[in-house]
Amino acid sequence: MPTGFDNIAFHRRRKRLKIAGLVLVLGGIFTILDMVSTFPIPLTGMRAIFAGLVLMIFGFLALYYGYKLPVAEAIELIHGNGRGITASELVHQMRVDRATAERIIAALIRKGFLRTSAQRHDAEEVYDPVQ
Secondary structure, eight states, X not given: OOTTOOHHHHHHHHHHHHHHHHHHHHHHHHXXXXXXXXXXXXXOTHHHHHHHHHHHHHHHHHHHHHHSOOHHHHHHHHHXXXXXXXXXXXXXXXXXXXXXXXXXHHHHHHHTSEEEOSSOOSSSOOEEEOO
C-alpha cells in the first residue's frame, strides 16, 4: 500500500462528517419545531427559524461532503502508485465497495485524470493516469 494514503483516517473523516451532518440537520429541525411548542426554548420567532435553517444548511453540507465520491483521494492514491490502477486495487486500497470503485473510475475518466490502458489484460481492465 502506498505511504501517502491512510484509509483509516479517510473513513474516520467521512464517518465524522456524516454524524455531524445528521446531528446538525436534526438540531435544526428540532429548533424550528420547538418554536411552536407550549414551552419553547429561548429562541422564538424569526431567530428560531434563522438558527434552525443555518443548522440545517451546515448539516446538509456536512452530509454532502461525507457522502460524495472520494475523487481527490483516489487521484492521490493513483499518483502515489505511479502506474495504472484497476477497480480491484481501488477496492482493496481505499476500502470501498466495487460499485463505488467503478463510479470513482468513471468520474476520473470523465474529468480526464485516467484513460483506458493501451495494453490488454485478460483479468481486468487497467486504467493509466494521464500525464
